[in-house]
Amino acid sequence: xxxxxxxxxxxxxxxxxxxxxxxxxxxxxxxxxxxxxxxxxxxxxxxxxxxxxxxxxxxxxxxxxxxxxxxxxxxxxxxxxxxxxxxxxxxxxxxxxxxxxxxxxxxxxxxxxxxxxxxxxxxxxxxxxxxxxxxxxxxxxxxxxxxxxxxxxxxxxxxxxxxxxxxxxxxxxxxxxxxxxxxxxxxxxxxxxxxxxxxxxxxxxxxxxxxxxxxxxxxxxxxxxxxxxxxxxxxxxxxxxxxxxxxxxxxxxxxxxxxxxxxxxxxxxxxxxxxxxxxxxxxxxxxxxxxxxxxxxxxxxxxxxxxxxxxxxxxxxxxxxxxxxxxxxxxxxxxxxxxxxxxxxxxxxxxxxxxxxxxxxxxxxxxxxxxxxxxxxxxxxxxxxxxxxxxxxxxx
Ligand code: CTP
Numbered sequence: 057x058x059x060x061x062x063x064x065x066x067x068x069x070x071x072x073x074x075x076x077x078x079x080x081x082x083x084x085x086x087x088x089x090x091x092x093x094x095x096x097x098x099x100x101x102x103x104x105x106x107x108x109x110x111x112x113x114x115x116x117x118x119x120x121x122x123x124x125x126x127x128x129x130x131x132x133x134x135x136x137x138x139x140x141x142x143x144x145x146x147x148x149x150x151x152x153x154x155x156x157x158x159x160x161x162x163x164x165x166x167x168x169x170x171x172x173x174x175x176x177x178x179x180x181x182x183x184x185x186x187x188x189x190x191x192x193x194x195x196x197x198x199x200x201x202x203x204x205x206x207x208x209x210x211x212x213x214x215x216x217x218x219x220x221x222x223x224x225x226x227x228x229x230x231x232x233x234x235x236x237x238x239x240x241x242x243x244x245x246x247x248x249x250x251x252x253x254x255x256x257x258x259x260x261x262x263x264x265x266x267x268x269x270x271x272x273x274x275x276x277x278x279x280x281x282x283x284x285x286x287x288x289x290x291x292x293x294x295x296x297x298x299x300x301x302x303x304x305x306x307x308x309x310x311x312x313x314x315x316x317x318x319x320x321x322x323x324x325x326x327x328x329x330x331x332x333x334x335x336x337x338x339x340x341x342x343x344x345x346x347x348x349x350x351x352x353x354x355x356x357x358x359x360x361x362x363x364x365x366x367x368x369x370x371x372x373x374x375x376x377x378x379x380x381x382x383x384x385x386x387x388x389x390x391x392x393x394x395x396x397x398x399x400x401x402x403x404x405x406x407x408x409x410x411x412x413x414x415x416x417x418x419x420x421x422x423x424x425x426x427x428x429x430x431x432x433x434x435x436x437x438x439x440x441x442x443x444x445x446x447x448x449x450x451x452x
Contacts, residue, residue, distance in 0.1 A: 057236035057284065058229075059087035060300030064138035064170070066163045067107070069097025070222070071213045072145035072179035076102060078225035079144055080110040086229065091134065093117070093163045095150065119162050131162055135169025140232060143167070144205070145179030145222045148190050154202070155193035173235065177205040177228055182218025205231050240284025241449050246324040247285045248317055249277045250331035250363075252292035254310045258355060259342040267414045268332035270294030272379075275441035276328055277302045283445060288324070290316045292331060310334055310360035314367075321367060321374070326448055328377045329364050330403070332414070336360060368398040375451050377444075381405045381413060390424055400451065401425045403444060409434065423447055 063083050067076045076092075083090045092107045092115045104115035116134070121127040135141075143150065143163075150163075154176065159165040167174065176197060184190060185207065194204055205228055208221040223231070237243070251273020255263035270291055277289040278299035287302045290313055298304040307313045310333045317327065336357035368376045378399045380390040383406070390404040404422040405412050411434050412420040419440045423430040432443050 057086075057233050057240060058083065060281075061088045061139045061236065062137050063088045063090045063232075064093065064134060064141040064166070064172075065090060065111075066093045066095075066141065066143040066146075066167065067098040067102070068095040068143065068145060068147045068150040068163070069100060070145040070147050070179045071101060072222035073098045073101035075222055075225050076144060077106055077110055079142070079228055080107060082225050082229040084110065084112075086233065089113075091116075091137070093134070093166055095161060095163050116162055119165070129162060131166040132169045134166050136171060138170055138172045140172050140235075141167065141170045141174045142177065142228070142232065143175070144177035144228055146176045148178075148180045148184045148187070148193075151176065151178060151190060151193045151197065155196040155200075174202045175205055175228075175232060175235075176202050177223055178207050178220070179222035180207075180220050181212055181214050182216055182220045185218075185220040203235070237284075242280055242445070243284035245280075245285045245326060245452065246288070246320075247280045247326040247328065247448075248288045248290065248320050248324045249273050249280065249328045250290045250313060250317070250333075251277070252294040252296075253332050254292045254313055254334045254360070255308050256310065256334045256337035256360065257308070257341055258338050259344065259346045261345055264334050264336065264338070264357075265293075266332050266334065268292070268294075269415045270296050271415075271417065271437050272419060272440070273328075273330040274299060275437040276330060276444060279438065279441035279445045280448075283449075285326075288320050290320075290331075309337065310363060311337075314361050314363045317363065317367060321370065325373050325452065326375045326377070327367060328444070328448075330379045332379075332381070333363055334360055362397070364397045364399065371398075375400050375448065377448070378402045379405065381407065383407045387422070387424070387429075390422075394424060394426070401447070 090111045091113045092111050094117045108115045116129045121129050209219040210221045252270030253266045253268040255265045257263045274296050277287050281287045281301045289302050290305045305316045307316050337360045339356040339358050364378050380393050382389045386406045390402050394402040402424050407413050409420040411418040419437050420434040421432050
């Protein structure tokens, strides 16, 4: 659940700060990316170099990176980067500042910029922890949506015994792991997503293809993986990086794509065909490069296999979703495709909508099912992918 997650660890000035090295190691072992921010006083207990070495990222403490050049550390970017922020150990002083929304340090400003879930793991002496002010501040944090990882009881640095010991690093990391497991709304689902164009080869260097960038399919794969699904991404030739944790299968032609899906299909419960499959392929493939001869030439074509129609016929438990990119009479054409191909739903893109379709980072879709229509605004392809996954979750 933590693989590929961006974890932002904020360390504050408690003796328990030495345990943050173990927290970093636990996150790294579980495949997370980790960045560390430190309060000024935490550096009295553990050095930035220990944490930068373990986290493999520079540690940030101050707003200003280089006084001479004016280069600064961007707390806003860091807040947006994080999938989760953990303040551990959190002193009574830091808890008070967090609850008041103060921003007089890089760490506090980053907390205010974070859009992700925030966890606070207090560490302090028992009487400080029991104090009405601390209790009130923790309550404010809870009301603000922050999760508190309760400290343990035991021997404290003061020599006293009681509640206030920072939770053990392994328990802290497991707590966050469980949070993501709970949120993994698509766990135990195997989803096949196709993306990009197919290339139907004419000779070794020429093909019939289209301009599909694959961005929509890759965004869908990333979103499904984030929600805990086992994702198989079957893609035509595109220049995109494989989303973390996704099994990628590269194919060239429609026939390859059909073969690749068939291998995975029986164990899958969802198929999303966002690939722009070529409709025709050359009847013959010339294994030598064709030479230029006459003024005109023609290539005889035959239909490629209709992948969706073939697989929808074989479906048992699978939810099968197609895409339709249309230029005219959009809804009718899309409904017709959904019916002809026996689909559970179809995602309609209209080329008449600005910012929708091939190549853009945005998309505007209408989701059609046999009994409902859902219209969405123009959004980033990542947000569109989230809308489609919400719909899939509802269906399954
Ligand atoms: N599709 C498919 N196999 C094909 C062609 C298309 O599985 N040989 C899928 C696409 O991935 C998409 C849906 O069918 O999810 C609709 O694709 P589209 O090209 O719009 O549909 P066609 O049936 O090919 O109709 P058109 O004549 O509009 O191209």
